[in-house]
Amino acid sequence: SPPPDVEFESAVELAAAADAVVVVVGTSDRAESEGVDRTGLALPEGQDELVRRVAAVNPRTVVVVNAGAPVALPWRDEVAAVLLSWFPGQEFGAALADVLLGRAEPGGRLPTTWPDRAEDCPVLSVTPVDGALDYAEGVHLGYRGWARRDGPAPAYPFGHGLGYTTWSYEALDATAVVRAGESAQVNVTVRNTGARPGRTVVQAYLSRPSSGVERPALWLAGFAAVDAAAGQAVTVPVRLTGRVFEHWRPAAAGADAGWLAEPGAFELRVGPSSASLPLGTTLLVTVDD
Known part of the structure; x- marks a missing residue:
């Protein structure tokens, strides 16, 4: 095959002459696999340079990221x-064409947080020392760790995802009092404010700033997908199970280990991602004597 510099020049020349460009980048089993840890978050083998050189000659550049975990x-x-495609199967080409041409909505939402830079991550070192790994973050792992710290925002937060339309979050209705162990239902009204049908994922998060136990700054409590036509407002129910209000109590003198509800006020916030929560209310959890 031609040397890399020749391939780069060819790609740039083709991009400059094209109406639009699709660049597919990503990792492979040489960079990430079961039982193998990556040494960093950068895309391997000069792919960042390829994207930058192509984008410099053609502003209509779409990058498809084919990876199994966050990359810079x-x-x-x-x-x-x-467009994040993860590791797709044998119908990848047909599915990608449908999404890029607008025949299908790219309706997924991130189950992970994607940092702008690796050094921004609340937890970066996961290499055991003397055969042991200290999980010092405790309950504050993943997006929960990002939510409790001051510092640079991630490139893409947990729950983030866009489609081919836009949405507004208009109303939130929830039962104010929740009995411990019982579920709560939250009704959220969203409107498709774009010009075509679409799909979004309504996400509900809980927090409790004043608590007798250590808790995350916020935690995902429920979610629901909703489809709506252009201009249509839809009210979607989001179920919060009783467990999302509980914390784990380790075994102690005179008490068995188990899930326990702490009575009091929990803050409920709703929106399209963990970093965008425009609607909110307070839920009061009560415990029977």
């Missing part, structure tokens, strides 16, 4: 769009 995207503000 230092060029994300230099391209027209970024």
Whole structure:
């Protein structure tokens, strides 16, 4: 095959002459696999340079990221769009064409937080020392760790995802009092404010700033997908199980280990991602004597 510099020049030349460009980047089993830890978050083998050189000659560049876990995207503000495909199967080509051409909605939402830079991560070192790994973050792992710290925001927060339309969050209705161990139902009204049908995922998070036990700054309590036509408002129920209000109590003198509800006020916030929660209310959890 031609040397890398020749391939780069060819890609740039083709991109400059094209109406639009699709660049597929990502990892492989050489970079990430079961039982193998990555040494960093950067895309391997000069892919960042490829994206930047192509985007420099064609502003209509779409980058498809084919990876199984978060990677750094230092060029994300230099391209027209970024599409995360994960590790797709044999119908990847047909599915990608449907999404890029607008025949299908890219309706997924991130189950992980994607940092702008690796060094921004609340937890970065996961290498055991003397055969042991200290999980010092405790309950504050993943997006929960990001939510409790002051510092740079992630590139893409937990729960983030866009489609081919836009949404507004208009109303939140929830039962004010919840008995411990019982579920609560929250009704959220969202409106499709774009020009075509679409799908969004309504996400509900809980927090409790004043608590007698250590808790995350916020935690995902429930979610629901909703489809709506252009301009349509839809009210979607989001169920919060009794467990999301509980914490784990380790075994102690005179008490068995188990899940326990702490009575009092919990703050409920709702929105399209963990970093965008425009609606809110207070739920009061009561415990029978």
